[in-house]
Amino acid sequence: MGMKDSNLDGKNDDMCEVFDAHEDAVNRVKERMPSEEEYLNLSEFFKIFSNPTRLKIISLLTVDDLCVCDICEALDLNQTTVSNQLRILRANNIVKYQKEGKMARYSLTDLHIEMIYKVGLEHILE
Template structure:
């Protein structure tokens, strides 16, 4: 490893200098505490492999619970539990089709978040 990577102090300021204009601009651009709390809860939902797999499947195709169970080799109760969690945060929606319930992603934002996350980890 180079000396640059070994020097822990390289990643902090060597002098204390407050940039008032930058601080003001950054503070004005921040969202409310409530918004950050809601965002935290949403990101927690993305912290589960099964839910990520379900959402990934729904990017490709709207699916009924039975299809999701078959693809993931999981019980209907386990899949339904995860779908309820995803629905509670408005990440998926469903539509009844006779005796079937077909799930889809709630909107394009969910697709974008998922795709950007995958793209980031594959870099």
């Protein structure tokens, strides 16, 4: 156990010394817990945000809708790499595209995605 995990006096602050659960509090939180399937879906959703290239694409799309060429240029990546990541983002309902002639312009599916990205970034910058 590292210094982060315990006090200097050797006591572990995250241990309950009462040894008796607060039944009313436990029942309240259990009533609000998502189902096991919902936890699994949420876990899969957050995995999408675990790839730096996908995060970079999301960050660009928080500013403006862009075509693949724009994204490639902004990130200095090849089209295959960007297209593969966009495919994953599309399949997971993170981005959508609209055809404009031969061009597809990508955008975030909704404000929730932008909020998740911005709150995550804000958290790590604290």
